Amino acid sequence: xxxxxxxxxxxxxxxxxxxxxxxxxxxxxxxxxxxxxxxxxxxxxxxxxxxxxxxxxxxxxxxxxxxxxxxxxxxxxxxxxxxxxxxxxxxxxxxxxxxxxxxxxxxxxxxxxxxxxxxxxxxxxxxxxxxxxxxxxxxxxxxxxxxxxxxxxxxxxxxxxxxxxxxxxxxxxxxxxxxxxxxxxxxxxxxxxxxxxxxxxxxxxxxxxxxxxxxxxxxxxxxxxxxxxxxxxxxxxxxxxxxxxxxxxxxxxxxxxxxxxxxxxxxxxxxxxxxxxxxxxxxxxxxxxxxxxxxxxxxxxxxxxxxxxxxxxxxxxxxxxxxxxxxxxxxxxxxxxxxxxxxxxxxxxxxxxxxxxxxxxxx
Amino acid sequence: xxxxxxxxxxxxxxxxxxxxxxxxxxxxxxxxxxxxxxxxxxxxxxxxxxxxxxxxxxxxxxxxxxxxxxxxxxxxxxxxxxxxxxxxxxxxxxxxxxxxxxxxxxxxxxxxxxxxxxxxxxxxxxxxxxxxxxxxxxxxxxxxxxxxxxxxxxxxxxxxxxxxxxxxxxxxxxxxxxxxxxxxxxxxxxxxxxxxxxxxxxxxxxxxxxxxxxxxxxxxxxxxxxxxxxxxxxxxxxxxxxxxxxxxxxxxxxxxxxxxxxxxxxxxxxxxxxxxxxxxxxxxxxxxxxxxxxxxxxxxxxxx
Numbered sequence: 001x002x003x004x005x006x007x008x009x010x011x012x013x014x015x016x017x018x019x020x021x022x023x024x025x026x027x028x029x030x031x032x033x034x035x036x037x038x039x040x041x042x043x044x045x046x047x048x049x050x051x052x053x054x055x056x057x058x059x060x061x062x063x064x065x066x067x068x069x070x071x072x073x074x075x076x077x078x079x080x081x082x083x084x085x086x087x088x089x090x091x092x093x094x095x096x097x098x099x100x101x102x103x104x105x106x107x108x109x110x111x112x113x114x115x116x117x118x119x120x121x122x123x124x125x126x127x128x129x130x131x132x133x134x135x136x137x138x139x140x141x142x143x144x145x146x147x148x149x150x151x152x153x154x155x156x157x158x159x160x161x162x163x164x165x166x167x168x169x170x171x172x173x174x175x176x177x178x179x180x181x182x183x184x185x186x187x188x189x190x191x192x193x194x195x196x197x198x199x200x201x202x203x204x205x206x207x208x209x210x211x212x213x214x215x216x217x218x219x220x221x222x223x224x225x226x227x228x229x230x231x232x233x234x235x236x237x238x239x240x241x242x243x244x245x246x247x248x249x250x251x252x253x254x255x256x257x258x259x260x261x262x263x264x265x266x267x268x269x270x271x272x273x274x275x276x277x278x279x280x281x282x283x284x285x286x287x288x289x290x291x292x293x294x295x296x297x298x299x300x301x302x303x304x305x306x307x308x309x310x311x312x313x314x315x316x317x318x319x320x321x322x323x324x325x326x327x328x329x330x331x332x333x334x335x336x337x338x339x340x341x342x343x344x345x346x347x348x349x350x351x352x353x354x355x356x357x358x359x360x361x362x363x
Numbered sequence: 364x365x366x367x368x369x370x371x372x373x374x375x376x377x378x379x380x381x382x383x384x385x386x387x388x389x390x391x392x393x394x395x396x397x398x399x400x401x402x403x404x405x406x407x408x409x410x411x412x413x414x415x416x417x418x419x420x421x422x423x424x425x426x427x428x429x430x431x432x433x434x435x436x437x438x439x440x441x442x443x444x445x446x447x448x449x450x451x452x453x454x455x456x457x458x459x460x461x462x463x464x465x466x467x468x469x470x471x472x473x474x475x476x477x478x479x480x481x482x483x484x485x486x487x488x489x490x491x492x493x494x495x496x497x498x499x500x501x502x503x504x505x506x507x508x509x510x511x512x513x514x515x516x517x518x519x520x521x522x523x524x525x526x527x528x529x530x531x532x533x534x535x536x537x538x539x540x541x542x543x544x545x546x547x548x549x550x551x552x553x554x555x556x557x558x559x560x561x562x563x564x565x566x567x568x569x570x571x572x573x574x575x576x577x578x579x580x581x582x583x584x585x586x587x588x589x590x591x592x593x594x595x596x597x598x599x600x601x602x603x604x605x606x607x608x609x610x611x612x613x614x615x616x617x618x619x620x621x622x623x624x625x626x627x628x629x630x631x632x633x634x635x636x637x638x639x640x641x642x643x644x645x646x647x648x649x650x651x652x653x654x655x656x657x658x659x660x661x662x663x664x665x666x667x
Contacts, residue, residue: 077627077628080630102407105407106407106409177527183608184628185624185628185629186628219613222613223612223613224530224611224612225613227608227609236491236492237492238491238492238529238530345407347406347407348404348406350404350408350629350630350631351404351629351631353629354624354629354631355426358426358427358430358616358621358624359426361430361614361616361620361621362426362429362430362433362614362616363614
């Protein structure tokens with residue numbers, strides 16, 4: 001199995017928030033305005049850590065002769081902060097769903113030239129018309145996943161397949177102090193909203209307040225709002241159940257067979273990451289070539305088989321590892337995915353979530 | 364000897380780079396944040412300039428104030444512990460034989476050679492349930508258990524229960540004490556080092572005991588060093604966000620985390636800027652307090 005080395009202490013995974021360490025300071029000189037004909041054989045890619053195949057960059061270079069300059073970011077906010085005041089020189093970036101939407105409205109990314117991306121046809125039809133970017137005008141879907149519970153099987157009679165496992169006091173009290181939630185306001189309040197039967201993207205003040213009170217009431221049983229290290233807390237037995245992104249749990253499931261993953265039946269968050277080209281990219285031609293390369297069925301399958309994430313690429317499916325296809329943590333049942341929502345930017349209502357989150361922390 | 368104040372040209376030349384640096388990279392960004400703090404958050408999280416006091420009104424609402432109060436409280440506790448640990452440590456280094464001083468100082472400074480993030484992660488490895496501390500305790504527990512077994516009382520100790528040391532406010536305080544101790548020890552050491560030891564000898568010769576000498580001579584004479592060290596440790600603790608982020612539990616949010624939240628996921632830079640300035644005003648108030656206390660206590664005698 002090909003897998004990037006990771007330690008349990010500071011595992012670096014797709015959505016890990018490792019302050020500083022991944023904030024690789026780059027000072028690329030933006031070569032904007034250069035004629036396309038004279039485009040140098042270079043492309044500057046800005047991606048999440050451990051989120052590409054072992055051979056992707058090599059085969060791209062062999063096929064096109066273009067050198068890939070590869071840099072890492074830790075989260076969407078960092079990516080946005082780097083780009084919003086002007087592109088420091090990146091050609092290809094990997095923002096998530098809601099960030100794509102924000103980047104479109106704030107003009108951070110530019111439309112894709114579909115004539116240069118013949119492999120876009122490989123994208124699964126479910127991903128071709130996402131709410132944040134219908135028709136893939138600005139973004140080429142890459143990998144997707146869900147948020148749910150990672151849990152220690154031996155501590156549970158049956159899978160904790162409801163948010164009630166943490167928000168229903170009768171259930172949560174059984175695991176008091178052994179519960180970790182994510183340190184992410186939209187996701188935590190969103191999960192409480194889902195439990196109450198509302199939308200994760202609710203902008204109703206009363207619904208958000210109800211969700212806030214639900215989390216506050218559950219707080220005495222919660223050990224920590226983990227900065228996305230719930231998988232490590234599970235592995236080190238610090239907690240028995242942790243709200244986490246599926247990819248992080250998949251990794252620890254390989255290390256500890258007593259761990260498993262479930263998406264609560266009330267529905268959860270489904271996220272997807274995308275390939276986009278930022279405004280003023282110095283090498284737009286090469287950027288399109290790179291994206292088209294990643295969308296190639298074979299290349300894409302190698303990536304998915306390396307990082308164990310579900311791919312949005314339908315053509316890659318025949319080449320995917322059977323163990324990943326059979327793993328509900330990678331590909332959850334269709335019916336459950338149907339109840340999940342992508343998080344969308346709620347504009348001015350962000351403040352409702354911000355204040356609810358601060359109130360939860362201060363309670 | 365020529366007074367350096369007379370050669371103004373040389374003085375200006377030497378000052379220019381630092382002044383330029385401070386102006387460009389400290390004053391200007393600070394001014395921008397100050398301007399932002401009167402702005403408004405746009406629907407996409409952009410910062411729209413305005414002249415509004417709303418962010419400040421929000422910053423002094425009950426919940427942010429509660430978080431600020433909690434931050435002051437945690438900073439105070441960790442600073443007091445730092446002082447209790449740091450004073451004997453600084454004295455130990457200052458009064459050590461000359462050949463020991465540099466190695467001892469080196470040990471105090473050594474942690475700075477490693478990144479703060481790594482050092483904080485190390486505390487996670489120490490404090491967590493399957494961490495080194497619980498591991499050591501379990502080992503000692505097993506040893507005692509075996510011991511009681513030998514003297515005919517097996518099972519007296521019961522089963523070992525690991526301690527829940529991580530993800531609470533105590534873990535945050537432990538982390539802050541660890542991080543800020545050198546900042547308190549170094550200025551304190553500098554003052555103690557300059558302290559004329561003959562004062563202590565005089566005090567002891569004239570019949571005062573060790574404790575009396577410590578509290579009536581050493582402490583008053585080293586007050587400026589204590590104040591600088593305490594102030595440094597306190598201000599650093601007050602503004603921290605990394606330590607509570609990594610070691611804290613569900614109620615460990617400090618004002619630094621709230622500011623980080625506004626600049627990060629909430630993308631509300633104007634509110635974050637206002638919070639930063641509220642924190643800065645609190646810091647200024649503490650500095651002012653120190654200045655007034657210092658001017659009042661100058662009669663006791665500066666160690667100088």
